[in-house]
Amino acid sequence: MRSQANDTKEYDMVESLDKLDHKELFNIYKETKDINIRNELVNRHLYIAEILSKKYVNKGIDYDDIYQVASLGLIYAIERFDVDRGFEFSSFATPTIIGEIKKYFRDKGWTIRVPRRIQELSKKVNDVKVKLQQNLQRVPKVKDIADYLSVTQEEVLEAMEASQVYTPKSLDISYDNNGDDKEVQLKDIIGTDDKSYDFIDNRDFLKKCMENLNEAEIKIVDGRFFQNKTQVEVAKNLGVSQMTVSRMEKKIIKKFRKELKKLNEL
Structure with a gap:
């Protein structure tokens, strides 16, 4: 009988939560910190984590891992959101979730560990390359990138070279052999120390x-x-x-x- 009563009570709670809009839920959660309220808020806004996660697919980390990090970012956003400030939750949550995803990529995405300053510079170099190509209507030179970022050309080259270890190529990858039917694998053409x-x-x-x-x-x-x-x-x-x-x-x-x-x- 007690179990039946508990189930009925839980069902009534879920049904009552469904009738509340998200602003009311945030206000209740702010006062009570009830885990059931938070779970309801998470379920209602998981679509944000899903949409943002898909933007980072095929960048060297499995989608499931990215989605898990994005979902965690969503929880952080729910904990910090203040409905009284008048912002839409989606606008507040998006930068929080993206920040968590980028931090995860920065810390876990590099196959070979490189200094943090090079990781950050590599990201800036990649962003600036796209921007300068649009502005200059040509592929930017190393000097162009260095001048834009106020760094030396050596630092730009170091960052560009380091970015190659972010998602290294498999030794089993195949290439066309100058028109021959037989393909050549990367492991067969890599030089060795003499x-x-x-x-x-x-x-x-x-x-x-x-x-x-x-x-x-x-x-x-x-x-x-x-x-x-x-x-x-x-x-x-x-x-x-x-x-x-x-x-x-x-x-x-x-x-x-x-x-x-x-x-x-x-």
């Missing part, structure tokens, strides 16, 4: 270091690091003790580190 360059750099570095070693030190380096001999074996070939080879080896490594430090400081 290890030969590292080999050449390392060889030149070692050659320079070896020029500063005496004959005994050169034999130790050759025996220990090129022939993989033990310290005992190298000591026997040089006619010295294993301890002597150990001390000389540490001295040689110290020389190499000193040369490497000089190279890094260039």
Whole structure:
């Protein structure tokens, strides 16, 4: 009986809320903070969140995630709205919801994290490119954008390059192969580091270091690091003790580190 009575009471409440306009609901919610009133307000205005969410589709984040953020923004707007000021709720809620969506994109949309200043500049650069193209009737140059935003051309280029990591391309994306029937995938045309360059750099570095070693030190380096001999074996070939080879080896490594430090400081 109690359950039936509660259900009847809840039904009567829902029915009574349906008869109130949204201004009356806002006034009641302002006084009572009744969660049922807020839910009714949310349900009546979810269409705003839906419309605004659709404007951000295909920008790198799933629609469901955007809609969820927009709905949260709608709740924030309901909490802060004051009907006595005479504004329409839709006019008040729109910038609040858009602000939440943009903040979500700013914080979550970048696949690779970049500094906040570059994220913000990247957004300005994209907006200004469209505006200048309309005003100049041509594609704006980097200098045009830099002058308009009062920043350096290097900063504009940095922002434009950073924007490429916002929605990176899949390695499986395909391209036409100069008219051939067979398509080429991005992963097949991306260059790789040539290890030969590292080999050449390392060889030149070692050659320079070896020029500063005496004959005994050169034999130790050759025996220990090129022939993989033990310290005992190298000591026997040089006619010295294993301890002597150990001390000389540490001295040689110290020389190499000193040369490497000089190279890094260039």
